[in-house]
Amino acid sequence: MLKSLPGKRVGVNNIGDYTAIELIGRDRPGLLSEIFAVLSDLHINVVAAEVWTHNRRIACVLYVNDDSTIHNVNDASRLSSLEEQLKNILCGCGDDETLAHMSFSVGSTHVDRRLHQLLFADRDYEGNCLKTEPDYSTSLKPNITIDRCEEKRYLVVNVRSKDRPKLMFDIVCTLTDMQYVVSHATISSDGPYALQEYYIRRMDGCTVDIEGEREKVIKCLEAAIRRRVSEGLSLELCAKDRVGLLSDVTRVLRENGLSVMRAGVTTVGDQAIHVFYVSDAAGNPVDMKTIEGLRQEIGHKMMLNVKKVPTNTKSLESSGWDKTSFFFGSLLEKFRS
Structure with missing residues (x-):
């Protein structure tokens, strides 16, 4: 069953009519790029999204609309095609189907609350996550x-x-x-x-x-x-919103050998403001040469701000606070100027 949820608030922005999609499955390099490519091919725009990864699992809550109507997607055939393609992607690394899940959400739970529920139900707390996250201090x-x-x-x-x-x-x-x-x-x-x-x-x-x-x-x-902890580098991007923007950005990240550990997607008017916490495909810190190559490839199309997230107590004490929250005001101001 699918319902429209008008007036839903994600972050501080009123989304309006949208379709909410929940995804959970085994994480792998390039998975997020494949998900956004499917949405782009079906002319579905991502208005907002939150993506968390932990212990080799990925959970996403996506808020999307029809690019042509700017309203929720209500075409049954498109929804059926979308569901089938996304499920195929989630099971693309040989997982049993029971280890992957995709649904159209009809609730109004706070997005962070819902991500916790999805990962908890998926039992992401089992196993030794420290061994699967090499960058963990x-x-x-x-x-x-x-x-x-x-x-x-x-x-x-x-x-x-x-x-x-x-x-x-x-x-x-x-x-x-x-x-x-x-x-x-x-x-x-x-x-x-x-x-x-x-x-x-x-x-x-x-x-x-x-x-x-x-x-x-x-x-x-x-x-x-x-x-919610993300170590290494955060990439903050600001560009004019369009269908396929996230597909293009995540494809470039994948082609440069980067894996997304966590992501936040927001739109303000016609501007898209995104943040990606990234590591290399093995989960190690990113080589700055890779970042410079990334800047040259997409920097002329959008504003790109790179931040290093402190990973030890000494750097935390010197900074006074772990600045993992997203501050986009100055970035958006620069983009509009």
């Missing part, structure tokens, strides 16, 4: 412990992690998905670190005190924190 790994409060029959979750925007949001979302209620919490900071303490209890009122359950909570919270 062990000094940034969150320290999570769980104790029991006998007097109040709570489980007490203590989290020490690199501070960043939406850290508490990510943790509380995951506790909620695990059917826990947060009775109260304390939040403080220590330099570049956040110290958070949560008193939790199951929604059914029980206090589960099983070692396996504690280990699962720790793994799930580590995954929740890792999903």
